[in-house]
Amino acid sequence: MCENINFIDLNEKEIELVLSWRNDERIKKWMHTREDISLASHLKFIESLKSDTSKDYFLVKKEDEYLGVIDLNRDFLGIYANPDKKRVGDVLLERIIAFAFRDKKLPLLKAEVYKENLSAIKLYKRFGFKVKDEDENILNMELENENR
Numbered sequence: 508m509c510e511n512i513n514f515i516d517l518n519e520k521e522i523e524l525v526l527s528w529r530n531d532e533r534i535k536k537w538m539h540t541r542e543d544i545s546l547a548s549h550l551k552f553i554e555s556l557k558s559d560t561s562k563d564y565f566l567v568k569k570e571d572e573y574l575g576v577i578d579l580n581r582d583f584l585g586i587y588a589n590p591d592k593k594r595v596g597d598v599l600l601e602r603i604i605a606f607a608f609r610d611k612k613l614p615l616l617k618a619e620v621y622k623e624n625l626s627a628i629k630l631y632k633r634f635g636f637k638v639k640d641e642d643e644n645i646l647n648m649e650l651e652n653e654n655r
């Protein structure tokens with residue numbers, strides 16, 4: 508059984524696990540914020556989510572394994588896998604798509620991805636995301652609910 512644990516319900520161990528992934532070189536190199544995040548600012552961010560209705564963050568757990576993190580920030584998705592796991596992208600992306608379209612009823616889901624991030628681009632394309640726009644470094648991709 509797979510579950511989405513909302514960041515505001517994480518226990519202490521889970522908070523530290525998520526922070527260790529977010530500060531892992533293999534994850535942070537693909538994020539807009541590349542500096543290490545301190546525990547204090549991580550906790551402050553989690554606290555801020557309680558009153559911020561535009562952002563939803565989840566830790567995805569399957570049985571006793573933690574697979575990764577998914578989030579929705581307005582209509583932009585975010586995703587990162589547990590750096591010690593391979594090929595969990597499909598499960599994670601499926602769950603954020605379901606959250607966006609089924610729970611939040613969004614008509615459109617967007618992803619912003621560095622052009623060098625081939626694993627992420629391949630993953631989004633497998634699920635039908637289309638490139639809508641690009642600049643020197645970034646692809647803007649979109650998935651329409653009705654065209655899936």
Ligand SMILES: CC(C)(COP(=O)(O)OP(=O)(O)OC[C@H]1O[C@@H](n2cnc3c(N)ncnc32)[C@H](O)[C@@H]1OP(=O)(O)O)[C@@H](O)C(=O)NCCC(=O)NCCS
Nearest residue numbers: 534537586587588593594595596597619620626627629630
């Ligand atoms: C983006 C991310 C979630 C993708 O996860 P993933 O699809 O499971 O892919 P992995 O990185 O584990 O890829 C392993 C390889 O297996 C391939 N693969 C994964 N699932 C597959 C499937 N179901 N069928 C065929 N190939 C698959 C991938 O394309 C990848 O191939 P490559 O090595 O030729 O690039 C993961 O790489 C990640 O967390 N990256 C860091 C954070 C990040 O970049 N987030 C996205 C920001 S926009």
